[in-house]
Amino acid sequence: MGPGYGEQSSWITAFGLLVALVAIVGTQFLDWEWGSGQLVPTLIGVAVAGIAVLAVIRRAR
Numbered sequence: 001m002g003p004g005y006g007e008q009s010s011w012i013t014a015f016g017l018l019v020a021l022v023a024i025v026g027t028q029f030l031d032w033e034w035g036s037g038q039l040v041p042t043l044i045g046v047a048v049a050g051i052a053v054l055a056v057i058r059r060a061r
Helices: 005-029 039-060
Strands: none
Touching (some): 005 039
């Protein structure tokens, strides 16, 4: 583990918590249904999946 690993891990954790909060607010107050073909939840899901893949690739290097 190189320098900055703890800082990167903290940012990933904070980002994960933010995504979870958006998911909860979206489903409870905005009537989002994940996987129903609605544009906003689908775009958020795709973006988060892409960021997760990039984080895994960076960590593997």
